[in-house]
Amino acid sequence: MWATPSYSLIILLICLTKVVEIRAQCERPLGGENMVLTDESGKNTFPEGSSLTFRCSTGYQPDQSGGSRSITCTGQQWSKLGLQCKKKSCGSPGALTHGRYLTPDGILFGAITTAECDEGYLLVGPKTRSCLDNGWDQRAAVCEAVKCLPPPTIQNGNFDPSKDSYDYNEAVTYSCTGDYTLIGKETITCLADGTFQQPLPQCLVIRCDGPRIDNAVRIEGKAPPYKYKDIVRYRCNDGYRMIGLAFLTCEVNEWNPSPPVCTAEIGEGGKTDHSRNIGIGIGVGILVALIAGIGVCYAKKRTGWGKVPTRNEGGA
Structure with a gap:
């Protein structure tokens, strides 16, 4: 008669144990920013006493605090996580002879640096580099001195000096042959992009007839x-x-x-205005007459104007 109660008690104890086990579990922890669990299992709950370890995400590293990376499930709670993660530094992208690397985004993980050459130099290699988990990607670029190939020839003309290549800012001068005239800029220079200035001059035969201007x-x-x-x-x-x-x-x-x-x-x-010419002619005539009159008066003064006859002269 006591068998049945004993069996029921056992069942009750088993159920209570299961309830305790269920209650003594911890849910999957989220961890801190920029970190992940090293345990890659798909479990969502962990029993009492379980320990888990975190690591920093790609591109991040533990800071200098030295906090614990592991946590333990105790009383349905995880212990405090001491790990703190910060972005990795790629350091300086390096010196660039005759140029520089620009780092407006800094030098930490995810930043992008851009190569820039001095004027007169051309960039050979990647223009940009990215800061990755293991450092700057791609190889460093170099800045090479600009060289220009010879400029084009022009019809009925040539240029000097003639060389296989020209340095930055080096100039050539065009000239024309025979009776051809150079139209345009006679001297062009090697530019920073490795090309000569444009447009090129031309050699043309230039002739102008006499302008026809009546009168x-x-x-x-x-x-x-x-x-x-x-x-x-x-x-x-x-x-x-x-x-x-x-x-x-x-x-x-x-x-x-x-x-x-x-x-x-x-x-x-x-009517056509000839008055100016007429006026000039009249003026000249008057001037001549005036000069002649002055001359006559002067001569009379020297020789006398003639004597006036008196009563005793010539008669009575």
Whole structure:
């Protein structure tokens, strides 16, 4: 008759034990920032007394505090984790001869550095490098002196000096052959990007016919034909006035500025104004007459004006 109660007691004790076991568990810990569990198991709960160890995530390392990396499950709670993780430093990316590495993001894990060369040098190698878990990636770049290949030749012209390569800022000068004229910049230099300045000059035959300006005369400059940059000057004939500029320069097959125009001066009533010439003629005539009159008076004064007859002379 006592068998049944004993069996029930055993069952009760077993259940109580299970309840205690269930209650004496710890959930999977989260740990601190930038760290992970070394235990890669997929368990979500851990029994009383379990110990787990953390490590820093990729790109991070323990700080100098020396805190414990392990925790223990006690009374359904994990012990305090002492591990603290900080970003790894990649250190200086190194010196770059004739250049430098720029580190605006710093030199810690995840930062990116950019290589920059001095003017006159070209970067050979990767322009950027990243700070990874094991240091800076890729190899260091180098800065090499700029070299320019010979510039293009131009038709009916050549350049000097002629070399296999040219240093940064080195110049060449173009010239034309025969009767060709150089149009453009005659000297170009090797630029920092390893190319010569553009655009290139041209060699052209430049001729300008004599400008046709009615009622005008050339007063400066040679007779046609004219070459590039030859200059002439014109003046309008009397009775005409110039509209435009008197000086003309032979440019690329045309005169600059355009030839002026000599137009007849118009007086009142819409007729050609000759009054200036007439006025000048009258003025000159008056001046001549005045001078002649002065001369006569002077001569009379020297020889006398003639005697006035008296009563006793010539008669009574």
